[in-house]
Amino acid sequence: MSIYSELWSPKPLEIPQRSRLFCLEPIAVGSPYTESLSSYVNRLAQAHCLTSQKLVMGEIAPLILKDEDKSELLSKNLSHLLGNSDAKPAINGMREMTGKLVTVLEELTMRQNLRFLTLLSWKGMIHDQGLFRNYRAWCPCCWEEWKQKKKTIYEPLLWSFKDVEVCLIHKQRLVEVCPHCGSSLPVMARISPPGFCSRCYRWLGQGMIGEEEIEKYRVNIQGISELIALVPQLKYAPIPIELTRKLQLISSVFEQAMGQDLNFLGELWEILESLKIASIRNQNQPLHLVKLIIPVCEKAKISISQLFLLNFQELGNTLFENLGLKLTL
Template identity: 35%
Template structure:
């Protein structure tokens, strides 16, 4: 074969597919994503940390925040996103999200964790792991959308242990208006049955399914029901109805365009009858629940 013919030949590997880009961290798939029981962002961060045999605090400080700062610069009121295209760097300006106590609610911490994680795990669906931002925007600041303490269903944890499914903490449990488990019809717990302590939504050494204080499994009910739990049992039908409305929103919001999302939420509200029984739940809880339902209803009009 002549030199000219050799030069005209295709490279030997031209017909092979290109090697896909590799993620720095495991591209862990969120549990039950795009469903009413989708995993929350905090749970995802904790499971990702466990997969790498480190604590959430180490993962956040050594990987997530440095990754975020490579592409973003934080000012007092704005965040500057840096784009490098062919050696030319451009800057886009974004409003700085407000601080929230719970990273499962859209805010500055959730924004940092999502934008820091995306290039590390090469996933574009992490936004689905927080409460839809439009709810917080429409609800305002006078109502607590996400809890400032951790909540869970012990029986859900036990079910996962029994059938050896991934243990995770659904986003639904973070929402203040949700007070019961829709599957086991029991009040969500917020105090460890062993050390009797409440827990912040995220701590540096947190593990899914375990108490962040004493490290015990949270798969058992507490011995003594609180006054708020007794109130939930007394009006269980109402609390389940509220929970189902919120689940309907979580199930449709991540995937659909604005108009389709509005129609789907409206259908959820139309199809479900509000219980006729007299409501006598905790006034503060009832106020939060009614305000959230009103916000959803106004959004779809």
């Protein structure tokens, strides 16, 4: 075979697999400011020059509601897929629809990390009742700062939580109502441009105005932040029975501490009672993040990451050291 015939011989081209939608990278995954799934959907719609409603009902809904006619779905609003609540806060949580949205979006974008934009990894572990806000909330100073620095405008998952009332960075209270039109803004709307009101479409960022007292909010916000950032580090999905065993260990250590030093009595007694109820009587029930898990970690002087990442022996020895007990497992 001559060099010419070798060079010109037709060979099938190896074309990499293409995604149906842009393989848009989510923002800040693995950090406390991980992007929320609702924000990702809104940015994905913007990248395709579509409204959020057109993207969801035209591309996502047909793969979930397979028995319904695609052309009819296009004429329906988001509530047909996400529910009748105007807020649709569950999109960022751990419910069945959240899982379906993540599965379909990962298929359409060919990304494998979109579950990190939700609390799906904590399904069955953490009680989701009342965990999320009913409407959007935002730090106007964060958005203004990102705009000035030409960073991507998005909504962190952290802002979705009802117990996150302030921004620890700017010491500002999160805003829940558009300052221009006075509207409460749904988590998902027909048009939801990041950083703008979904009703009057005006910019929602602004500079700092005074400072809020944030210390009383710090423990809860830092605990929630850790939980969000922790998910990509987990080697496997958290197991409820493993968490129950760790909480029982913490309960035993608290009892040891109170037995050796009565000064711990007033500090640990109330949380110990809640801990016993959760770890012994209600073993199969999801646990309340803000009312139980975060306060227990605070009293035990451990982080959320230590609670879930340390093995049983490492956790025990850390607890003994933190509470000044000369014991080992």
